[in-house]
Amino acid sequence: HLYFRLPNIIKLLISVVFIMTLFGIIIHFVEPRQFPTIFDGVWWAFVTAATVGYGDYVPLTSSGRIVAISLILTGGGIIAFYISSISSETIKKEHDLQHGKL
Amino acid sequence: HLYFRLPNIIKLLISVVFIMTLFGIIIHFVEPRQFPTIFDGVWWAFVTAATVGYGDYVPLTSSGRIVAISLILTGGGIIAFYISSISSETIKKEHDLQHGKL
Amino acid sequence: HLYFRLPNIIKLLISVVFIMTLFGIIIHFVEPRQFPTIFDGVWWAFVTAATVGYGDYVPLTSSGRIVAISLILTGGGIIAFYISSISSETIKKEHDLQHGKL
């Protein structure tokens, strides 16, 4: 598949955007009052999975909270992994730059 | 024991749910006004231990805050470990998929 | 010194409590209106350094915000290290338990 030829960080970025959009759609349908648009839901999913948690959008019902806990327990790992990949990649690039490999 | 035969991630998930429920029950009894139901407490415990911290539920008394600091210093490690396990497991699976082992 | 004979996690815990108390005292004197007691400051320091960030206590002046940024850039590392030590220790213990070493 074409997908496997992409660099790892792009693959991870695609997965992150995909999963956040999925959770954004789910929360929009579970709590339409708190999350009036799908983009509100996607914004909330990013803010939650990255553990920023501004508190501007928060689920109020039990089912909404179970969606949020699922997001924390699944999506959180992927965004954390993505972020640590970015930083190790950055370091490797600077190291190469420093040793004249770029 | 049967518990030791379960895959590591399931074991960790069981520990996470167990510890969050424990802290949810404790905070419900320490600050019943701020955490009217046990599920409110469990929700707060997940949101706190995952360091999301929406701020929708916050302890107000000194004893409630000491419970929260204990949660941060104990439960926080387990949820962080659970999340990093998930992400490394995901990566391993994709790696295997890519090399035709699945 | 006696300090060096203590197990690593206890040493880290002592450092964490010490640094949080230090920042709690500093912020209490820099912004006495926002942080009326020293314990309010210590509570804020824990919540900030652990990146929970409830938003119940937030510095409003430039000098208060510079204290907060310093806390994020210094204390944050120590609490993150403490948490990852806890989780790796927990895993090691479970591993030993599983292989009959305890």
Added chain:
Amino acid sequence: HLYFRLPNIIKLLISVVFIMTLFGIIIHFVEPRQFPTIFDGVWWAFVTAATVGYGDYVPLTSSGRIVAISLILTGGGIIAFYISSISSETIKKEHDLQHGKL
């Protein structure tokens, strides 16, 4: 270059301050109402990239939120890396101190 002779942590600190200032300036121009001064924007960038997320400053428009998501996905890695470097450095120093190397 002189930059390459600096210790790693100072280099990382310079990068962190540089990127946070950049995002602070961007958000100030994208949402001038929510972020009235550039320092408000820089403060928000630090609080967001470190995943503290107090919620005192939050973007409200779609373009502001896309800036925030970009900050989470780029700057977050660098601050996480900076924090883990600090903690590993601290540990190494204490280890050396304990074994009489300092």
